[in-house]
Amino acid sequence: MMSKKRIGIFGSTGSIGRQALEVIAAHPDKFEVEVLTAQQNADLLIEQAIQFKPNAVVIGDESKYTAVKDVLFDKGIKVFAGPAAMVEVAAWDSIDLMLAAIVGFAGLAPTLSALEQGTPVALANKETLVVAGDIVMATARRKGVPIIPVDSEHSAIFQCLTGEPARVEKVILTASGGPFLGKKTNYLINVKKDHALQHPNWSMGAKISIDSATLMNKGLEMIEAKWLFGLAAEQIEVVIHPQSIIHSMVQFTDGSMKAQMGLPDMKLPIQYAMGYPDRLSNDFPRFSFKNYPSLTFEQPDTKTFRNLAIAIEVLKKGGNAACVMNAANEEVVNAFLKNRIGFLQMTEVIEETLAKIPFMEKPTLQHYYEADSAAREHAAELIHSLI
Numbered sequence: 001m002m003s004k005k006r007i008g009i010f011g012s013t014g015s016i017g018r019q020a021l022e023v024i025a026a027h028p029d030k031f032e033v034e035v036l037t038a039q040q041n042a043d044l045l046i047e048q049a050i051q052f053k054p055n056a057v058v059i060g061d062e063s064k065y066t067a068v069k070d071v072l073f074d075k076g077i078k079v080f081a082g083p084a085a086m087v088e089v090a091a092w093d094s095i096d097l098m099l100a101a102i103v104g105f106a107g108l109a110p111t112l113s114a115l116e117q118g119t120p121v122a123l124a125n126k127e128t129l130v131v132a133g134d135i136v137m138a139t140a141r142r143k144g145v146p147i148i149p150v151d152s153e154h155s156a157i158f159q160c161l162t163g164e165p166a167r168v169e170k171v172i173l174t175a176s177g178g179p180f181l182g183k184k185t186n187y188l189i190n191v192k193k194d195h196a197l198q199h200p201n202w203s204m205g206a207k208i209s210i211d212s213a214t215l216m217n218k219g220l221e222m223i224e225a226k227w228l229f230g231l232a233a234e235q236i237e238v239v240i241h242p243q244s245i246i247h248s249m250v251q252f253t254d255g256s257m258k259a260q261m262g263l264p265d266m267k268l269p270i271q272y273a274m275g276y277p278d279r280l281s282n283d284f285p286r287f288s289f290k291n292y293p294s295l296t297f298e299q300p301d302t303k304t305f306r307n308l309a310i311a312i313e314v315l316k317k318g319g320n321a322a323c324v325m326n327a328a329n330e331e332v333v334n335a336f337l338k339n340r341i342g343f344l345q346m347t348e349v350i351e352e353t354l355a356k357i358p359f360m361e362k363p364t365l366q367h368y369y370e371a372d373s374a375a376r377e378h379a380a381e382l383i384h385s386l387i
């Protein structure tokens with residue numbers, strides 16, 4: 001009998017983490033939970049730990065340590081707290097596969113820690129590659145471990161490339177266009193968080209939902225694709241596909257194209273990454289052409305949704321530019337979610353931060369950390385001046 005894969009879910013209380021646990025619950029013969037982590041949602045972390053009986057949990061917010069330990073210690077579950085513990089536990093060799101499902105820059109250190117240990121990573125946390133893709137990919141290569149994409153577009157490309165000897169000419173990332181597809185600046189100036197959080201096709205965490213609404217998500221995904229698949233900026237295109245059925249496409253050097261399709265359900269790419277190299281069965285609802293009489297495509301409006309244009313420039317520029325853009329973006333999305341700045345002001349702050357923070361061609365990991373801090377500080381000042 002094959003032994004079960006022991007999964008460490010970093011960010012188990014989030015949208016990806018919760019869906020990963022649903023996949024695990026549906027495949028008790030394939031997977032076991034080794035580690036669960038959360039930042040502040042102690043109640044859900046405890047609930048998940050009682051159900052899935054991991055070896056350990058980590059709560060990022062140290063003030064919640066006692067509350068978690070008081071419940072789980074008697075159940076034989078180890079409890080740790082704080083960001084350093086998260087990095088340490090990520091390096092445990094009892095984890096067969098790390099699911100990197102923390103949101104934002106905070107996911108970088110635990111993911112690098114797992115890779116350094118030689119643990120394969122199922123990567124949802126795209127910011128890790130946006131910030132330090134060169135270092136992350138070099139670490140994976142040096143350790144000979146796979147990074148299996150979870151992000152739906154990159155999972156689609158990965159699935160199109162699996163078993164494919166041909167060379168890639170280009171990849172085409174599909175974008176839904178978000179809740180404001182077709183809208184213009186005079187509309188966007190007044191949009192509020194509740195509307196921006198209403199993604200037409202996917203139910204996701206708050207940060208990525210806002211990124212989808214501004215098209216920054218697609219910009220981050222272009223940079224993610226560059227690193228995952230070793231592509232030049234010119235080999236990565238974006239097309240708006242409002243139905244989110246084709247998850248992305250690859251065009252090979254003979255002009256032939258492959259696409260991966262399915263209903264928009266993140267459990268599919270999560271299950272694929274966790275089961276890889278096997279393709280596991282499931283009873284998720286199936287796509288039917290009867291329900292989708294037409295699949296449509298159009299060009300993105302980068303004049304209105306300027307975040308995508310900025311990200312394309314950043315992708316071409318390289319160096320620390322994507323790290324700076326990501327930090328400013330995390331700050332503005334937070335501020336927008338707190339109703340402190342408007343939808344279009346997010347773009348202004350990102351642009352001004354990129355103009356201010358010195359460009360560095362070949363940053364080290366330390367340089368990325370410094371650029372992240374400097375960009376956040378500058379963006380925070382700009383946000384403050386706008387209030």
Ligand SMILES: NC(=O)C1=CN([C@@H]2O[C@H](COP(=O)(O)OP(=O)(O)OC[C@H]3O[C@@H](n4cnc5c(N)ncnc54)[C@H](OP(=O)(O)O)[C@@H]3O)[C@@H](O)[C@H]2O)C=CC1
Nearest residue numbers: 011013014015016038039040041102103106124125204205
């Ligand atoms: N949701 C989706 O469908 C998709 C998500 N992704 C990517 O996956 C990642 C996760 O997204 P999603 O699940 O939507 O995000 P959520 O906001 O729903 O969940 C984030 C998770 O990270 C934890 N977390 C937050 N901040 C920190 C921190 N500073 N240190 C450690 N842990 C932290 C949260 O803990 P707590 O709950 O305690 O706050 C939670 O478990 C993102 O990078 C996103 O871009 C990619 C494709 C699709």
Ligand SMILES: CC(=O)[C@@H](O)[C@H](O)COP(=O)(O)O
Nearest residue numbers: 151152175176177178212217
């Ligand atoms: C599910 C997923 O992978 C998200 O990144 C999704 O693609 C967001 O939708 P947009 O295409 O609107 O950015």
Ligand SMILES: [Mn+2]
Nearest residue numbers: 151152153221
């Ligand atoms: Mn995606």
